[in-house]
Amino acid sequence: MxxxxxxxxxxxxxxxxxxxxxxxxxxxxxxxxxxxxxxAMWRQARGYPIGTHRVRPGTPPRAIGSQLDLEFALASGATFVTTKALDAARxxxxVVEAHQKLNRRSFWADLLSSEALAVNLFGDLAADIERADRAVHTWWPTTPGKVTEVHFVHSPGRFDPSYSNSLRSFDAMFVLELPDGTNGALAIDVKYREVTERRGVKPTHMPRFSDIHDRSGVFxxxxxxxxxxxxxxMIWLEHLLLLSMLQHDSGRWTWGRYVIVHPDANTDIAHAADEYRTLLNDDATFHTSTIDDLLAVKALTVRTTAALRGRYLPRTPKRSGTQAHSDRALR
Known part of the structure; x- marks a missing residue:
């Protein structure tokens, strides 16, 4: 019920x-x-202490049901659903990548964090490269080569003008060894409960973005x-980061695909991805997958799959009457 x-x-x-x-x-x-x-119910059922968060600038932190107490989260690693995922998180x-923006509180204590979800979803694979290779080719059969590395919250170069000269990064990235000795990149952006917002790019960044955009030939x-x-x-900027790797002077990256992974119930992201796809004349480097579909095949262990389903894919309840259509501001 x-x-x-x-x-x-x-x-x-x-x-x-x-x-x-x-x-x-x-x-x-x-x-x-x-x-x-x-x-919040998942946390309560396990007796984990509630955490606090500042919901607006200038206001005191308040208790949030979907937050763990930070010190408890850091000590226990409770947000990660398997030992191997916790190992990958730690x-x-x-490691500190140049110019990285890894929010410690969000990564360890926010149970809704998409960065932590990426580690939960792919963390077991980071510990077993052969399983990672099988999983990648099960989920995305046209992927070439063989998986050799798995990275999390990763960019090949933040603020590096030889890439996209931005702070964008991928929630997960599978590095592939290709038959000719070069590398491929399967770059994953996980969007759990995020919604899209109309945003613009700083004018000072546009020349580099425009150059990558035009050279790619995919738009x-x-x-x-x-x-x-x-x-x-924001989808465009992360796609551009992947495209900049394919254009890099080193010639290291000769195949790449940017994949958005989201729950089937996140219709906003699904619609945004469909909208973005209409702006492409070649979508070979862009793909979407749902978490539901990834878990529907036997790429991960039964235990990990069950833990991920139970944690991240609840049935969505419906509210009755005018409440279901109310979007008034709450406190």
């Missing part, structure tokens, strides 16, 4: 936040509230005028 989430239930679970409201999109509001509440946290005529600003601009 799925509980209908009233505002009273959400409030009692420290899950009633205006941040979850998506104006004009009650379906996404329901999804975002559902996964926050689900994770290995990533021990439809006039796409650049549509992309900046747009609700898919």
């Amino acid at each position: 799925v509980v209908a989430l009233t505002e009273e239930i959400l409030e009692a679970a420290d899950c009633l936040l205006d941040h979850d409201v998506v104006r004009g999109n009650p379906t996404m509001t329901e999804f975002r509230r559902c996964v926050r509440y689900h994770h 290995a990533r946290a021990s 439809a005529p006039g796409a650049l005028d549509v992309l900046n600003p747009s609700r898919v601009s």
Whole structure:
């Protein structure tokens, strides 16, 4: 039985936040509230201490049901669903990439973190490269070569003008060894409960982005005028990072694909990806997959698959009456 989430239930679970409201999109509001509440119940069922977070600048932190106490999270690694995922998280946290922006609180204590989800989803594979290779070719059969490395929260070069000269990074990246001795990159962007926002690019960054865009040959005529600003601009910037690798003077990267991974219930991301695809005249370097589909095949162990389903794919409850269409500002 799925509980209908009233505002009273959400409030009692420290899950009633205006941040979850998506104006004009009650379906996404329901999804975002559902996964926050689900994770609060997941935390409570295990007796994990609640954490706090500042929901607005200038306001004191408040208890959030989907947050772990930071010190507990750091000591226990409780947000990670397998020992190997926790090992991968600790290995990533021990490395500091140039100009990286890895938010420690979010990565370890926010149960809704997409960066942590990427580690949970692919962490077992980082410890077993042969399984990683089988999984990648099960999920994305046209991927060439053989997996040799798995990276998390990774960029080949932040603020590096030989790449895209930006701070963008991939939540996960599989490095491939190709038959000719060069490398391929399967770059993953995980979007769990995120929604798109209309955003623009700083004018000082546009010359480099435009150069990558034009040289790639993958965009439809006039796409650049549509992309900046747009609700898919962040997708574009991460795709550009992948494309910049394929254009790099080193010649190291000769195959690449940028993949957005999201829950089937996140319809906002699905629609944004469809919108973005209309701006491409060649989509060989762009792909989308749902978490639901990845878990539907036997690429991961039964135990890990069950843990991921139970943690990240709850059934979305429906609210009745006018509440289902209310997107008023909450406290």
